[in-house]
Amino acid sequence: MKQKKAQLKIQEMAFMIIAVVLFFVLAGLFIFSVFYMNMLKEANNLREWKTLSSAINLADSPEFNCVDSKSNCIDTDKLITLFNKKIYANLWQFSSLKIIRDSGFNKTKEKMIKCSSENYPNCDIFLVYDKKVKNERAITSYVALCRSEYEEGIYEKCEMGKLIAGNEVIAG
Numbered sequence: 001m002k003q004k005k006a007q008l009k010i011q012e013m014a015f016m017i018i019a020v021v022l023f024f025v026l027a028g029l030f031i032f033s034v035f036y037m038n039m040l041k042e043a044n045n046l047r048e049w050k051t052l053s054s055a056i057n058l059a060d061s062p063e064f065n066c067v068d069s070k071s072n073c074i075d076t077d078k079l080i081t082l083f084n085k086k087i088y089a090n091l092w093q094f095s096s097l098k099i100i101r102d103s104g105f106n107k108t109k110e111k112m113i114k115c116s117s118e119n120y121p122n123c124d125i126f127l128v129y130d131k132k133v134k135n136e137r138a139i140t141s142y143v144a145l146c147r148s149e150y151e152e153g154i155y156e157k158c159e160m161g162k163l164i165a166g167n168e169v170i171a172g
Helices: 002-058 076-082 087-091
Strands: 073-075 096-101 125-130 136-150 154-168
Touching: 002 136, 002 154, 073 076, 073 154, 076 125, 076 136, 096 136
Parallel strands: 073 136
Antiparallel strands: 096 125, 096 154, 136 154
16 A cells, blocks of 8 residues: 555656646746747847838938939939849848839829839839838838939929838748
8 A cells, every 4th residue: 555655646746747847848938939029029120220221321322312412312313224123122121112203192002103214204103123022111211302304404303202111020
């Protein structure tokens, strides 16, 4: 009879040890998932901050800036030459980059006329590139869009535009 009681105590102790180990494993998984979600949130915030700071400075980059070196000004004559160049999709960390002219501000996406060398300047949206990611957050910055016009001489015509840079959001 003593041997059966001893075996019963050993089994109880084994079950208790297994229960304590399972408790600590579950508690560890919970803590790991909380840290993981916070890490994803911080990674997305960092990516958004980098996109915002790059989008603000993008208008002053040599590929976009106006001839007179105006601050926050995009030369649309230069912009039209950037189309269909795949290298820019790898140059910036954006998942998409587009610029909407003021003529397209009140239009839906379907009614906007996409700019090309054939219809420029009678268009609404310059689509520089789009990587077509599923989960994207757009960062917007207003810029001046200027181009050279020829009417009794050359002059610079400027209008308001919206620069939209997208960044991919990491899903958790």
